[in-house]
Amino acid sequence: MELSTKAIYQTLQKITYPGEEKDIVATGMVQQIKIDGNKVSFTLTFKTDLDPHIATIQKQCIDFLEQEFHGIDVRNNITIRVLKKERPVTGLDKVKNIVGVASGKGGVGKSTIAVNLAVGLSKLGYKVGLLDADIYGPSLVHMMGLDGVVPGIRQENGKDVLIPVEKYGLKLMSIGFFVQPEQPLVWRGPMATSALKQIMLDPDWGVLDYLIIDMPPGTGDIHLTLVQSAPITGVLIVSTPQQVALADVVKGINMFRSQSINVPIIGLVENMAWFTPTELPNNRYYIFGRDKLQKIANDYQIPVVGQIPIVESIAADSDNGTPPAIKSDIVGQQFMELASNTHQLVEKRNKEFPPTKIVAINNT
């Protein structure tokens, strides 16, 4: 076909906007076609900048035109115009970094690491929130000594806004505030994901440097909901040195690096890295072996951000609702080191990579 405004319109008429019956020419999206030799430019107008089809339609235009007109120069000449710039308003809008604490396997100390990392960052002077996303097994309420506390709610523009509970300098939210501890949570998937969205997006988190998320163990639906609802800056993956846990670290790495999740892994945390008796705080017994997590870290080029020993006081303090990181003993210092390394790696990540985008929901 000869290159002409009419021929371009005809080619673009083959493209329809998803869900509409009319093609993109008939809906008036294509405007201002200009032809200058082989160079063709035009504008594509979308109603909002949140339109999920912008990139696809733009690509279709390029593909169709390049196929139809040999040697056409259009690839970089399509101007995208949006009628309205929109921003989803959620409680997370003023949160700078969202860091997930995950693990391939349950019971490796994810919640312990999440709580004490949050306390550590707060002690370093950052504004920190902590979200318990372990919908099926929330443990944050008990670990923060908040059993029986119920968060406040205020009305804003006809909407309920949850007020996070504050303790040890942190803003906290958990499904555990709304259920009885002994009540088993038997939820169908959609109920759990909708509860998670509510406790994540509805609270007024205010201005935060960090929101730390205690993720449920394993690799599942809740993880997908998280990345589809919030722009996660990155995750830490927690493991113990045991072989069974290490095998699941690789599963976790592969999940976060998979195309459907695609969230940067900030680092690995080795919990229960060695045993230290309370009365001999400088002794280290490597009861599960050593250096095996470091090998995975080397293989996958992910730094180990912290090593936390097994110490009786960590379990006891957590159970009493006083996070061990608030103390300044050796254990407290180890958590501070974890927090400060994490902060440095997050800064590095933010310099090297663009902000994470919320993963688009793909229903196909």
Ligand SMILES: Nc1ncnc2c1ncn2[C@@H]1O[C@H](COP(=O)(O)OP(=O)(O)OP(=O)(O)O)[C@@H](O)[C@H]1O
């Ligand atoms: N470094 C440690 N030293 C001693 N006890 C620890 C340590 N880390 C965790 N624990 C204890 O081990 C138990 C499990 O830890 P935690 O609840 O943090 O694991 P989790 O990975 O969040 O588990 P789940 O998968 O059930 O959510 C708790 O009783 C906790 O106090």
Ligand SMILES: [Mg+2]
């Ligand atoms: Mg947990």
